[in-house]
Amino acid sequence: MKNELTFNIPFSGFDSVTFINCFASTYMFLENIEAVRERSVALQESYFFLFDTMCGCSSLRSRFDGQPTEMQKMIGETDFYGCGTENNVEFLFGFAGYEYHRLTDPAMFKDEIFASIDAGKPVITKVKTGGSRFRVITGYDGDALICPDFAHAQVKPQGALSYDELDILYLIGDKSEPRYTLIDGLKRIRQVMEYNINENLWASYIEKMGLYTSDSLANADLEEKKARMKRVADAMWHTFNCHNFAEVFRKYRDGGDAAVYDMIGDMKKLHEPGLKELWDKISHCCGYTHDLAWALIGLEECADWSKHAAGYFGEMVELTLFRIAKNDVDAFDAIKQAIERLSE
Structure with missing residues (x-):
């Protein structure tokens, strides 16, 4: 049994597959914003810039000693978190006007991924290891997960994504009035x-x-x-x-x-x-x-x-x-x- 969404949205070359980058591409898909590969790179980057800026990420500055500041920790600007702290995730979904559900029970992952894909919605996931901790799941083929090729992202994930690697799922709900203005x-x-x-x-x-x-x-x-x-x-x-x-x-x-x-x-x-x-x-x-x-x-x-x-x-x-x-x-x-x- 296979179901794969037609996800042709590129990713920003200004970042790796951070939460913000994955969110910007997923947002374009949900809003049915035209995505014709090469012509839509600049458009995706426009949305990436917006979300990167409104959540405060593009205002961050670092210490000389490299220790993360309180603001970097709030947003999650480290390789480990990839700008995906719960604070930042909640703000971005709320600002864009989408409900979401955070799922951490591995026993439910497969059923929920199938249900989301069958409903026409990609799933953003945080994985357990690696320098770039976020992915977008756009389909399934039996027990195999399908992801886009993350075209144009600064650093692309290597290899196929497996259920064992999944840490958190962000399941996208209904469009709603923005919770943040x-x-x-x-x-x-x-x-x-x-x-x-x-x-x-x-x-x-x-x-x-x-x-x-x-x-x-x-x-x-x-x-x-x-x-x-x-x-x-x-x-x-x-x-x-x-x-x-x-x-x-x-x-x-x-x-x-x-x-x-x-x-x-x-x-x-x-x-x-x-x-x-x-x-x-x-x-x-x-x-x-x-x-x-x-x-x-x-x-x-x-x-x-x-x-x-x-x-x-x-x-x-x-x-x-x-x-x-x-x-x-x-x-x-x-x-x-x-x-x-x-x-x-």
């Missing part, structure tokens, strides 16, 4: 950004890279200098989430294809003309941060730390990080103003 999403973004600023996360990098700080780069040996710069560069790759963040608001600034979001809850409110200056501000801040991040990545790749002049690279890194921190504060200010205006 645009304002709820913006407040969630504000919560993450405010935490980043209050914790002064960039200061931990500046402390390690500055020339005259207490843990100065001048006090580090050659290998330690390289290691610190490598950590900065890694953080910059993470900070590229600013691109996802900016793209959501640029749609409303530019008056382009923002309509792709208008079907979700009260997203249409972002079209208000008085908000355009705020989207301009966010676009500038994020674009500037994106460029500066590339500069620091380039420095890490090219710098010869054995030369005397390299000892002063730290000051350049320090100033660049100060500017990135300022961009974060300015974007945070724009989000606060948007909440105030939309709450009037």
